[in-house]
Amino acid sequence: MGECNIEGYKLLYSGREDEAHREGVALCISPKAQRALIEYKPINERLLKARFRGKWFNITVIVVYAPIEDGEERVKDRLYGDLQDLVDGTQKHDILLVMGDMNAKVGKESFRSVGPESLHQTSNNNGLRLASFAEANNMIIGGTWFPHKNIHKYTWESPDGRTRNQIDHILVDAKHRGALQDVRCYRGAGCSTDHLLLTAKVKARLKLEKKMRNEPQRKFETERLKQLELSNQYQLEIRNRYEVLMMTEEEEMDMEEEAKMLEECIIKSAEEIIGYKQNNRREEWYDEVCANAVEERKKARQKWQQTRSEEDKEDFIQRRRNAKRVNLDKIETLGREGKIREQYAVIKKVRNGYRPRVNMVIHQNGVIATREEEILSCWKKIFKELLNRPEPDTPYEEANDDNINEKEVREPTINEVGTAIKELKNDKALGKME
Incomplete structure (x- = not known):
């Protein structure tokens, strides 16, 4: 459970606690939608809830992964019970969207929540559960209301290509059904899965938080310093700039002022001689x-x-x-x-070898905190209990310096420091200090 960033997009996910590679739900949101995200709540390996700030109505999205048709009845009962609790806890004025792999074939029986454009004639057990859930919560199953070719309705296809089912669904509350303008599948998205990409067109405007414009971090093209001629030119430029500044200073400077002046000389020389790296989004190897x-x-x-x-x-x-x-x-x-x-x-x-950045804290009572103020409050409480401890009964005794036998080591010379710096390798850790 947590979140991670992938090339600007944020992936909110909720999975199993035993780290088994089964079940799991996720919601991928764009950089623009991130600015409208109010909160999100990972429930378990089958449910995740997120809420976005809208201009006229806020939007609540619930992502669901239902058991297969042959799954255990108690697992299905628990899922729809948890789902009902999430719907009951949703603000009544929000646009409510429930989406995911429902494993439900919804037929054309007499349900108000089901439209005339369903791919199937009769419902399976999961389909009856989904239709009953939609009826009870005054919602509609979006994919059954919009006329499309059958190839744009089915969301799952068997490996042999003979069986096609409409089992992924997007539901919206009937009060805001006008906001749902279309639901259809696209077959061109190749993700090595037997499911197809199901999309919905929703007419709603997000209310974005004002974004602070920060200067992007720019890096110098240090690889160019491997050229001997350019490296000598860069050193000479730093030396000349530093000597000129030292000559113009009338008063004696302290160490911090001198270090700041040297830093300015290095940066100005780097801008003029080696330049900045170009920020190309496409990797160099992707030719x-x-x-x-x-x-x-x-x-x-x-x-x-x-x-x-x-x-x-x-x-x-x-x-x-x-x-x-x-x-x-x-x-x-x-x-x-x-x-x-x-x-x-x-x-x-x-290999997609990124490490997810978990941005949540579990309280001592087991409740998961995902909002920034809740996380800060939790950490404040933890450090308050950790640091404000009573003094130990036996006070700490400082060691006597006279008993420490240290070998006297002379200070290194400037030439030794310079030689050590030159022996350092680029892009390598310094290693253990002897």
């Missing part, structure tokens, strides 16, 4: 070869979806392997060229 491999994989997948032939399926699988092979070739090439840092960056990118 035209990678882009072509990904594009070929995408076209092969679209062709297979249209024809459903074994030949096109094999072609898609082969091109998917080729796209992965291109990344592996890049990794091997960087290793042979000795670019170890770039090599590990590509490995991390390909």
Whole structure:
């Protein structure tokens, strides 16, 4: 349970506590929507709730992952019980959206919540549960109300391509049904899953918090200093600037003022000689070869979806392997060229090896705090109890300096310091100090 950032987008997620790779729900929000996020609450591996600030109405989103049709009845009962508690706790004026993998086939029975455009004629057990839940809470099942071709209605397809079901749904409260303008599937999103991308068009305006404009952190192109001529020019520029400033100063400066002056000389010289790095969003390793491999994989997948032939399926699988092979070739090439840092960056990118940044605290009573003020209050309480402890019965006795046998070490000379700095390697940790 927590959140992580992926290329500007924030992923809110809620999963199992035993770290088993089953179930789990998530909500990915754009940078713009992040500014409207009021709070979010991960419930368990099947439920997550988030609330956004709107201009006229706030928006509450509940993400659901329901058990399969053959799942245990007690698990289904517990899920819909928890879901009902979340709906009951929603502000009555909010636009309420309930979405996710419901594993529910909803038929064209006489339910007010179900429209005439459902893909199925009869409901399964999960479908009856979902329709009854929608009826009880005065909600509609959006995907059953908008006319589309059947290929834009089904949300799940069996691996053999013979069975297609509409089991992912988006519900909206009937009071705000006018805000839901369309629901349909897109088959072109290739995510290596048997589910299709279900989208909804909602007419609502977010009320964004004013964003403070901070100067972006800029980095110098230090790689250019590996060129001997440029490195000598950079050193000479720093020396000249520093000597000029020292000559113009009439009064004697203290150490802090002199250090500040030296820092200014270094920065000004770096701006003039080596310049700043260019902020390219696309990684250097992602070149035209990678882009072509990904594009070929995408076209092969679209062709297979249209024809459903074994030949096109094999072609898609082969091109998917080729796209992965291109990344592996890049990794091997960087290793042979000795670019170890770039090599590990590509490995991390390909494997999605990011570490989620958890932005929540669990209170002593077990309640999860996700809002910033709640987290600060919790940490304040923890440190107050941790630091404000009574003094120990036996006071600490300071060691006698006379008993410490230390070998006297002379101060290093300027030449020794300079030699040690030159021996340091770029992009390497200093290691253990001897």
